[in-house]
Amino acid sequence: MRRVLERIARLVLTYVVLYAVTWVVIGLTLRGDYSFTEDTGLGSGMFVIVGGPTLLLALLAGPAHTQMDVTTFRAALAFPMVFFAWPLVGAGAPEPLVFQVLCQIAFAAYLMPAPLVPENWTPKPR
Template sequence: MDRKSNRGGIPRRIARCVFGYLLVFVVGWLIFAAVGPRELDTASDSFGRLSFGESFLQHLQTGAGMLLLIGLPSLLIALLIGFTGGRTNRAARRVLLAFLLLIPCWPVLFASTGHMLLTQVAVQFVFALWIMPIRLTPEDAETTDETTVVHLGSDDTDEY
């Protein structure tokens, strides 16, 4: 396969990476909004809780803020890892990505509840370990040592 025929694959792989992260992020925060603790009612003098609908919307607004605060830097890290070459195997790259995606999560350490941290870390790990297309640049073969050439099959190429 020549290099010219692979050029159309890079934007598709980037789009798959971005869409995959957004999908995992939205699903994670929808689950958190549905089963997470209800917010305290700020208009009340007592310790009353918001209704489920109001609390759900409050959690979704928090999730939208987290997308800007944590999601965008995470996508940049994922794209950089996806474009870097290297001779590491797929599992090592995924583990490296999983730990690098924890870096943008530091603001959640100061959240009032551990549920937000757990949700965000779960989103980062699910994306890094299962969803992220590990290589964003198409490669036909990769040398793993001096004598062995491994031809990458349909695992690393996105055929649509």
């Protein structure tokens, strides 16, 4: 049980850090009427709309994947995660959407711990 909770904590921490780095990059590259702090503040507010559903999907899909290999699972999960970036379609510049989509793909394809609940794991003896 401890091992599963560690993997869940790693999943959440990895996504939150990746999301924060993504919005720092957006704040640094976006040129417009808003300052860096306003851009990153917008990103932290967008976490509820973009990051929350992404984490929920990863947490729900992780234990459900038992009949496909990890690569297929990651590819199948990348599209729904990219869909959660839809609120950024209305942004005045393309950078927020492009970088957020790249963030979602990087998380699903490379950084998300998969499988979340290993099928063949046994508790380590103490």
